[in-house]
Every structure is written in structure tokens, then in C-alpha cells.
Amino acid sequence: MKFDELLMIPGPVQVHSRILNAMAKPLIGHRTPEFSDIMKNCTLGLKELFGTDGDVYLISGSGTAGMEAAISSFSKVSRITCIDNGKFGDRLCRIASRYTEVDALRFEWGESIDLEKVKESLENGSEAVAFVHNETSTGILNPAREIAKIAKKHSALVIMDGITSVGGDEVKMDEWGIDVAIVGSQKCLGIPPGLAAVAVNERAWEFYNEKAPFYLDLMAYKKKLKDWQTPYTPAVPLFVALNEAIEMIKEEGLENRIQRHRKFSRAVREWAVNAGLELFPRLNEYSSYSNTVTAIKMPEGITDKELRGTLKQEYSITISGGQEHLKGKIFRIGTMGNIGKREVVATLMAVEDILTRKGCAVPAINHALEVLK
Amino acid sequence: MKFDELLMIPGPVQVHSRILNAMAKPLIGHRTPEFSDIMKNCTLGLKELFGTDGDVYLISGSGTAGMEAAISSFSKVSRITCIDNGKFGDRLCRIASRYTEVDALRFEWGESIDLEKVKESLENGSEAVAFVHNETSTGILNPAREIAKIAKKHSALVIMDGITSVGGDEVKMDEWGIDVAIVGSQKCLGIPPGLAAVAVNERAWEFYNEKAPFYLDLMAYKKKLKDWQTPYTPAVPLFVALNEAIEMIKEEGLENRIQRHRKFSRAVREWAVNAGLELFPRLNEYSSYSNTVTAIKMPEGITDKELRGTLKQEYSITISGGQEHLKGKIFRIGTMGNIGKREVVATLMAVEDILTRKGCAVPAINHALEVLK
Numbered sequence: 110m111k112f113d114e115l116l117m118i119p120g121p122v123q124v125h126s127r128i129l130n131a132m133a134k135p136l137i138g139h140r141t142p143e144f145s146d147i148m149k150n151c152t153l154g155l156k157e158l159f160g161t162d163g164d165v166y167l168i169s170g171s172g173t174a175g176m177e178a179a180i181s182s183f184s185k186v187s188r189i190t191c192i193d194n195g196k197f198g199d200r201l202c203r204i205a206s207r208y209t210e211v212d213a214l215r216f217e218w219g220e221s222i223d224l225e226k227v228k229e230s231l232e233n234g235s236e237a238v239a240f241v242h243n244e245t246s247t248g249i250l251n252p253a254r255e256i257a258k259i260a261k262k263h264s265a266l267v268i269m270d271g272i273t274s275v276g277g278d279e280v281k282m283d284e285w286g287i288d289v290a291i292v293g294s295q296k297c298l299g300i301p302p303g304l305a306a307v308a309v310n311e312r313a314w315e316f317y318n319e320k321a322p323f324y325l326d327l328m329a330y331k332k333k334l335k336d337w338q339t340p341y342t343p344a345v346p347l348f349v350a351l352n353e354a355i356e357m358i359k360e361e362g363l364e365n366r367i368q369r370h371r372k373f374s375r376a377v378r379e380w381a382v383n384a385g386l387e388l389f390p391r392l393n394e395y396s397s398y399s400n401t402v403t404a405i406k407m408p409e410g411i412t413d414k415e416l417r418g419t420l421k422q423e424y425s426i427t428i429s430g431g432q433e434h435l436k437g438k439i440f441r442i443g444t445m446g447n448i449g450k451r452e453v454v455a456t457l458m459a460v461e462d463i464l465t466r467k468g469c470a471v472p473a474i475n476h477a478l479e480v481l482k
Numbered sequence: 483m484k485f486d487e488l489l490m491i492p493g494p495v496q497v498h499s500r501i502l503n504a505m506a507k508p509l510i511g512h513r514t515p516e517f518s519d520i521m522k523n524c525t526l527g528l529k530e531l532f533g534t535d536g537d538v539y540l541i542s543g544s545g546t547a548g549m550e551a552a553i554s555s556f557s558k559v560s561r562i563t564c565i566d567n568g569k570f571g572d573r574l575c576r577i578a579s580r581y582t583e584v585d586a587l588r589f590e591w592g593e594s595i596d597l598e599k600v601k602e603s604l605e606n607g608s609e610a611v612a613f614v615h616n617e618t619s620t621g622i623l624n625p626a627r628e629i630a631k632i633a634k635k636h637s638a639l640v641i642m643d644g645i646t647s648v649g650g651d652e653v654k655m656d657e658w659g660i661d662v663a664i665v666g667s668q669k670c671l672g673i674p675p676g677l678a679a680v681a682v683n684e685r686a687w688e689f690y691n692e693k694a695p696f697y698l699d700l701m702a703y704k705k706k707l708k709d710w711q712t713p714y715t716p717a718v719p720l721f722v723a724l725n726e727a728i729e730m731i732k733e734e735g736l737e738n739r740i741q742r743h744r745k746f747s748r749a750v751r752e753w754a755v756n757a758g759l760e761l762f763p764r765l766n767e768y769s770s771y772s773n774t775v776t777a778i779k780m781p782e783g784i785t786d787k788e789l790r791g792t793l794k795q796e797y798s799i800t801i802s803g804g805q806e807h808l809k810g811k812i813f814r815i816g817t818m819g820n821i822g823k824r825e826v827v828a829t830l831m832a833v834e835d836i837l838t839r840k841g842c843a844v845p846a847i848n849h850a851l852e853v854l855k
Contacts, residue, residue, distance in 0.1 A: 113508045114508065114510060114511070116509060116510075116511055118511060120715070121509055121511065121512060121715065121718060122509075123508075123509065124508065124509045129505075129506045129507075129508070130506060132502075132505050132506060132719060133502045133503060133505060133506035134502075135486045135487065135496075135497065135502070136489060136494055136495075136496065136497045136674055137487060137489075138487070138489055138491060138494065138800050139494060139675070141800070168543075169542070169543050169544050169547075169675070169676050169717075170541075170542050170543040170547060170697065171542050171697075171714040171715045171716070171717070172714070172715065173696070173697050173714040173715075174542075174543060174547075174697045174714070177695060177696050177697045181695065200696075203696060204696045207693065207695065207696055293715070295715060301509055301717065301718055301719045302512070302542070302715045302716060302717055302718055303542050303676050303716070303717025303718075303719070303720060304717075320580065322550060322554065322580065322695040322697075322698065323546070323550050323576060323577045323580055324543065324544075324546050324547045324550045324695075324698070325695065325697070341544040341545070341546040341547070342493070342494065342544045342545065342546075342666070342668060342675045343544070343675060343676070344542075344544070344674065344675055344676025344677075344717060344720065345494060345674055345675055345676075346505060346674045346676070346719065346720075347676060347717065347719075427511050427514070
């Protein structure tokens with residue numbers, strides 16, 4: 110028998126039945142007051158998750174579309190500093206280089222960001238900084254507040270990829286001094302992929318580049334937002350799903366939600382180190398472990414295929430491997446979105462079962478239970 | 483009581499329960515063999531609908547994203563001729579002007595394309611032509627085969643917006659000589675909005691522009707297609723929906739599907755002219771009425787708000803008004819996707835009821851029934 114899968118990857122995440130059912134409702138037209146009500150509700154809800162009084166624009170497309178909309182629309186700068194300490198930092202650099210000169214600050218994947226390098230880059234004339242808040246490829250949480258603080262001293266524009274932090278971890282755009290931030294639908298918000306949101310404060314428009322791609326030009330989204338509409342036909346079922354997700358977040362309470370995400374990832378880390386495994390990120394005083402995904406070094410004696418293949422075959426659970434040159438070297442457990450203690454415990458117990466059978470770990474589930482109780 | 487709406491607009495269309503139910507299944511990971519199977523099935527199915535042996539790339543985003551992907555990726559030309567005889571032709575011009583010089587051939591909305599002008603533009607050195615096959619804003623079907631024939635004489639690249647024709651009307655890319663064509667998910671394919679597909683033949687790559695936007699650069703999609711994967715996280719539920727839609731199209735048979743669309747739009751036209759109404763498009767010997775949407779002049783004695791508002795309030799049916807300067811001057815009835823005779827008759831009967839009550843039309847439903855029998 111083929112059982113339903115449990116997705117414990119850093120997005121797309123498991124989707125709650127309430128959200129699946131919302132998507133299955135008969136379609137409504139997008140140029141209707143009903144759709145505008147949904148759009149308004151989604152926008153206002155997202156503003157709270159971003160921690161901003163600015164606008165939030167909803168783009169039908171993946172997180173990468175949101176990143177490119179943000180960077181291309183606000184690229185009227187002579188140079189932008191892009192911080193790369195993982196796959197998504199690298200992607201920021203590649204996107205930005207299509208629109209302006211890039212000073213790419215590259216750190217080994219898994220390393221923390223050296224803030225001195227950021228300072229230097231800005232002193233050398235960069236007018237903007239782009240970085241990834243929660244780098245899922247390595248399981249590291251980059252120091253958003255500190256980066257923004259340095260940027261502000263140089264009046265630089267600050268663009269933050271919050272694709273895998275917004276809605277699951279603390280994000281305070283206005284308080285921290287972030288001008289533009291992006292979230293993806295299939296991460297902490299708990300809905301399927303296909304929707305991105307870009308939060309933008311007033312100041313960002315000083316950097317507006319009217320040569321952004323037509324589909325990703327945020328000015329068109331800004332104009333339509335006044336009527337709670339999108340410039341191009343939106344992915345309606347995903348908006349309906351987001352509307353339900355926002356409702357669920359309100360019911361849970363944002364602070365409770367953040368604490369739940371933190372507890373779940375702490376449970377994964379406590380389990381891992383006590384099972385004799387090693388966490389992948391190398392922290393410095395400013396960085397921390399991601400609160401939404403945990404990257405663990407693959408132990409000797411088992412291959413990626415054996416671990417993840419058996420997990421899927423025996424338990425119908427999907428976790429992630431490493432990306433690019435980290436393939437086979439790490440595995441990653443996502444703890445994002447609308448999942449409970451049950452999913453976390455089932456996943457850790459199953460991974461532990463497979464690792465201990467191969468002699469690659471020792472039992473440590475009690476350490477997770479201790480955190481989760 | 484609030485009844486379920488019936489969408490009789492030129493997209494997004496009414497979505498069949500089989501497709502809604504497919505979308506509501508628990509989410510699967512996108513980097514899995516299960517997803518690749520779906521992607522393969524969708525791609526091969528779409529190739530048949532486009533009538534091509536070329537590749538088909540699936541982009542999470544609206545039809546406009548697909549149009550921009552096509553134009554920006556294949557814009558290595560000194561000049562492109564963009565044909566504009568409606569809202570979407572105008573959009574083509576606006577997108578193309580971001581990437582290369584545009585010779586915009588503008589015709590009044592509702593007018594047919596003058597092929598002599600196309601010929602002249604190509605003789606004057608344009609290296610590509612972009613046009614809309616089925617212009618939903620005016621209800622006209624532009625002569626794709628003839629435009630391509632002229633372009634081929636000048637070895638020009640041919641890009642066709644088939645967003646509202648592919649899957650509902652005849653499209654034969656390879657036979658006609660179309661190099662690049664686009665379809666949107668929420669039109670004749672019958673699934674919700676949020677997905678676009680771009681069909682591309684080998685020759686188009688001679689015009690490849692590597693400076694296309696990152697998210698819309700079709701080279702990235704081409705590279706991933708070999709593994710039946712997408713470069714960025716896809717809108718998984720919409721792929722699952724498309725998979726179901728392709729299955730339904732196979733069951734119906736493409737030829738039957740095209741005949742059904744033609745019959746339904748003919749029924750709308752027969753009803754309209756016999757009810758004393760006037761069709762909006764002004765045809766020439768090369769153009770024809772759209773087979774997926776009918777544009778009708780708003781008769782004297784009733785406003786757009788009265789007609790469409792009452793229709794929605796009394797009958798829970800949504801049809802479209804005119805766009806831009808055609809607001810209030812026409813109304814449009816879509817007959818796309820997975821709808822039956824019941825929906826067409828209900829819509830015409832309801833519109834007739836409202837118009838005759840205001841003395842703006844005479845009963846003519848029998849003329850529609852005659853076509854539909």
C-alpha cells in the first residue's frame with residue numbers, strides 16, 4: 110500500500126487539511142470583491158509577519174520570482190553587496206548581477222558571515238546589501254539586525270531574503286531597518302509553493318529601477334494594491350490557501366508559532382548531538398542555528414541514499430539531502446509550517462532507527478522528548 | 483444563501499471537480515520521481531496540444547510570465563514586430579520594448595490584422611514577429627498560419643501568444659511554422675491560474691538572449707527538463723491539476739474538444755445575432771471569430787453594471803465586461819475549458835432574461851439550442 114508522504118524538508122512543507130480543503134473550493138473570479146477581500150486579508154496578515162507598516166506585494170511564482178522582483182525593482186544603485194554563505198546567497202549574487210555591479214562576499218557554505226567584510230564592502234561604495242536571513246542549504250540563521258545596522262550607517266538599501274523565516278521565526282523589518290524582504294508560500298506559512306510576497310517600505314522606492322522585468326516590476330503591483338488587486342491573473346487557489354493560513358496563524362498567535370518552531374528545531378538539535386551526530390553550521394558570535402531547518406553531517410557508515418531511501422520506503426517520510434557540493438555530506442530536517450510534536454517525534458524516531466541499525470548513531474530520542482514536553 | 487459561482491469569463495474558467503480534488507491531495511515533494519512522472523506526463527501532453535515536437539517548459543506564474551519568458555529569452559534580434567489589435571497585443575509590445583527595438587503594428591481594438599503591414603514591417607528589417615492568436619479582449623482569432631508564412635519568407639522568428647487557444651482551438655506550431663508559443667493554465671486547459679507553458683523549437687535557440695531575467699530564462703528550464711524537473715520550486719498542486727486535465731483531454735480526444743469549443747462559441751454567436759445584438763469584431767478575409775470567447779456590443783438601454791450585476795446577483799453567473807477603453811461598451815462570454823451544454827444554455831438564457839426584461843433583446847435561445855443539438 111502506498112501511504113501518504115510526510116514532508117519534513119525545508120519547504121515545500123506538509124500542508125494542513127484545512128488549507129488543502131480551502132484550495133479545493135470552486136474557483137472564484139479574480140476581478141471580484143470576493144477576491145479583493147481575500148487579497149486584503151492576506152496582505153494585512155503578512156504585514157504583521159514581516160513586522161512592517163510598508164506594502165506587501167503578492168506575486169504568483171516561486172520564491173526566486175520574489176527575490177528577482179525585489180532586486181530588479183530596486184536596483185538603481187551603482188553597486189550592491191550580496192552576501193553568499195549558502196546556495197540561496199549564491200542565487201542572490203547571480204540575480205543581482207543581471208541588474209547592477211555586484212560585490213559578492215563569499216563565505217564557505219556553512220560558515221558564518223564575517224561582518225567586518227560587510228563593513229568594508231559598504232565603505233568601498235556599495236549602495237545596497239542583499240542577504241539571506243535563514244539559509245536553508247546550511248541550516249544557519251544570519252544576523253539580519255546587525256547587517257541592517259551596518260548598512261544604515263552608510264544609508265544603503267537593505268534587501269533580505271526571508272523566504273524561510275517569515276511566519277516561523279522572528280522578523281521585524283521596520284525595527285531592524287530592513288527596506289525590502291521576501292517570503293515564499295511553501296515554507297513557514299504552510300501552503301503549497303507558487304506564491305511569493307515582497308514587503309517594501311517607502312524608502313525603497315528611492316532605488317526604483319523602471320527597467321525591471323515586466324512581470325516582476327513591483328510598481329505595477331503597487332498600483333493595483335490600492336484596489337486589493339494584482340496586475341496579472343493571480344494563482345487564485347494559492348491566495349485562498351494563504352487566506353486560510355493567515356487565519357490559522359492568527360488562531361495560534363505569532364509569538365506561539367515562533368516559539369513552536371524554535372522548540373521543534375531545538376528538539377532536532379538536542380537529539381542529533383546526543384545521538385553522536387554533528388551539526389553542520391559553524392557559528393560565530395552573531396549567527397545562530399536556523400529555527401526552521403537543521404543541517405546535520407552525514408555520519409560515516411551510511412550513504413545519503415541508504416538513509417533517505419530507507420526513510421521514504423519504510424516510513425513514507427521525506428527529509429532533504431545536501432545541495433550542490435554538499436550532496437551526500439549532510440542531511441536536513443525541516444520543522445516548518447503547520448506540523449505538530451507527532452511529526453517531529455516520528456521523524457527523529459525513524460531516522461534514529463535507520464542510523465542505529467547501521468551503527469551510525471546511538472539512541473537519543475529522549476533528549477528530543479525532553480525539549481518537546 | 484450564497485450559491486457557487488459559475489465562471490463564464492475568458493479565464494480563469496470554471497474548474498471541474500476532478501481537478502479540484504486532484505489539487506486537494508496531500509502535497510508531494512518536487513524533487514521526487516513521483517513529481518517527475520507528473521511533469522513528464524504534463525509536458526508530453528502539452529506537446530500534442532501545441533502540435534510540436536519541440537520542448538515545452540512549465541513556468542510557475544501567470545500567462546504574462548510565460549509571454550515575458552518567451553520574448554526575453556529569444557530577443558537576440560535587432561528589431562521585433564509586435565502586432566497589437568487588443569489588450570494582449572498591446573502587452574506584447576510593452577514587454578518586448580524592454581528587450582529590443584519594437585515595431586508596433588497597432589490596429590484599433592476589434593479590427594482585424596492587415597497582413598500587408600506585417601509584410602512591410604518585415605521588409606523593413608524586423609527579425610522576429612510576436613502576435614496574439616486568440617485576442618480575448620475583442621473576441622477575434624488572428625490568422626496565425628498566414629502571419630507565420632509571411633515571417634518565414636524573411637527567416638524571422640515567430641512567437642505566438644496561444645494563451646487562450648491552445649487546448650481549445652486548433653494549434654499546429656510545427657505545421658504552421660511557429661517557433662515559440664505560450665499557453666496559460668486557466669484558459670482552455672481548464673485548471674486554475676498560476677501556471678504557464680512555453681513551447682520552443684530548436685531554431686528559436688539561435689535567437690537566445692542570455693540576459694533574460696533569471697526567473698524567466700528558458701535555458702535554465704531547458705537544462706532541468708532532461709530530468710523532468712523545474713529549475714525553481716514549482717507550484718506543485720497546479721502541476722497535479724494539469725496532470726489531471728491532460729488525462730481528461732485524452733479521454734475527450736483533442737479533436738472532439740476543439741469541436742466542442744467551436745460549437746459552444748457558435749451557439750453564443752447565433753443566439754446573439756438572432757437576439758438583435760451585434761458582435762464586436764470586424765473581420766477581414768483572414769480573421770475569424772474566436773472559438774473560445776465571444777465579444778458582443780452592449781445594447782442601448784442597459785449598463786454594464788445592470789447586466790453583469792444582475793446576472794451575478796440573480797443567477798450566480800459571472801461574464802466579463804470590456805477592458806480599458808471598451809469598459810461598458812461590450813460584454814464577453816467565455817466558453818473555454820471543461821464546461822458542458824448546460825453551462826452554455828444557462829448563461830445565454832440568463833443573459834437573455836435580463837436583456838429582454840429591459841427591452842434590449844428579443845428571445846433567441848432556440849437558435850443556440852439548434853446549434854447545440
